[in-house]
Amino acid sequence: MKQIIFVFMAILLTAGIASAQDDSAASLSVTEDSHDFGTIKENGGKVSHAFAVKNDGTQPLVITRVIASCGCTSPEWTKEPIAPGKTGEVLVTYDPQGRPGAFAKTVSIYSNGKRGSQILTIRGEVN
Numbered sequence: 001m002k003q004i005i006f007v008f009m010a011i012l013l014t015a016g017i018a019s020a021q022d023d024s025a026a027s028l029s030v031t032e033d034s035h036d037f038g039t040i041k042e043n044g045g046k047v048s049h050a051f052a053v054k055n056d057g058t059q060p061l062v063i064t065r066v067i068a069s070c071g072c073t074s075p076e077w078t079k080e081p082i083a084p085g086k087t088g089e090v091l092v093t094y095d096p097q098g099r100p101g102a103f104a105k106t107v108s109i110y111s112n113g114k115r116g117s118q119i120l121t122i123r124g125e126v127n
Contacts, residue, residue: 026084027057028113030120037124040096048093051120053109055082062112066090069106072099073122077109096126 035049055061060081068075072095078088092107104123110116 025057026055026059026061026082026111026113028061028063028109028111028115028118029054029056030118033119034121034123035092037094037122039125039127042096042098042100042126044096046093046095047124048091049122051090051092052087053078053082053090053118054087055084055113057113058084059112060084061088063088063090063109064112065110067108067110068092069108072096072103073105073107075107090120092120092122094122094124100126102126 031052031054035051037047037049040047053063060083062081063077063079066075066077074093074095076091076093078090082088090107090109094103094105102123102125104121107120107122109118109120111118
């Protein structure tokens, strides 16, 4: 019986340590996860929007990669670690040249944050 209690206590302790470790991780959050450019001109050049990315965790947040859903969309992002409580950015640029009509594109952010990834969306219509 003592062995069962010991094993049970060890499991509870391990679960408590794992839970505490999760609370001390980096945590990525965004104030907005989509942006609508509205109507833009095809020959008006590229359009960009900066998404704010905040670290709500207690450890530095590292954005490891950012992937756009197509070649017409290019992301740039904060490369240095984002300290707890601080903010970085992901700048998303869309090239409307040769792409008339409505568009909706996604950008996936991968990081060491608790959730692992975050999806951002841009949309609009090209005249």
